[in-house]
Amino acid sequence: MINVRDKKLIQKFGYHLRELRTSAGFTQEQLANDADIPINQVGRIERGEINPTLSTLNALSRALNKTLPQLVDFPVSVE
Amino acid sequence: MINVRDKKLIQKFGYHLRELRTSAGFTQEQLANDADIPINQVGRIERGEINPTLSTLNALSRALNKTLPQLVDFPVSVE
DNA sequence: TATTATAAACACATATATGTGTTATTATGC
C-alpha cells in the first residue's frame, strides 16, 4: 500500500510529465508511440495513478528528447 | 518480460547506485535504513535484478543526500 | 447534429516490485 508521501510524489511527477508533453506539442498517443508504451500507461502516469519504473521513465525521457535527469527535475516536497 | 535494453539500463543504474553508496561510506544496511526500504531491496537494485519505481528512487536520493536528478545522472546507452 | 480528436475510465491478465523472512557466501580481523 502506497503511502501519502509517495502518492504526492507520483502526482507531482504526473503534472510535470503532462507539462513537458504538452509543451512539446505531443498528444498522449504520440508520446506513447514514441516511448513504445501503451497510451493508457501515459494517462495513468499523468493522472498520478501509478508509480512508474526506471525503465518507463527512461523511455519517456527519450521520447521527449530529454535526459533522464531532466525528466525527473521537478519540485519534490522536502519536509 | 523485460527486454535487453531495459535490462542493461537497470544494471547500469545498479552499478551507479553502488558507486554512490560506497563513495558516501554507507553499507547497504545503512542506506536501506535511511531510505526506509528493505536491505534486500538495495542489494537487488545494485545487482540490477529489479527495476525500481519512482518512489524508491526518490527514497534513495534522499538517503544519499542527493536530488532525484542527481541520483539518475548516470551514463545511459544511446544507440 | 454528427464527426473527429483527445483523454478518461473502466476491466482483466500477467509480470514484477515490494516487503518480510531465512540461510549462504565472502571477506576481514582476531
Added chain:
DNA sequence: GCATAATAACACATATATGTGTTTATAATA
C-alpha cells in the same frame, strides 16, 4: 582456526506496474 560484518541468495506473499482491450466523456469543428 574462529568470530564478525557485509553482502548475496534463496523462498514466499502481496501490492501494483505493465500491457491489452473496450467503452465513456469531453471538446472542437464542420
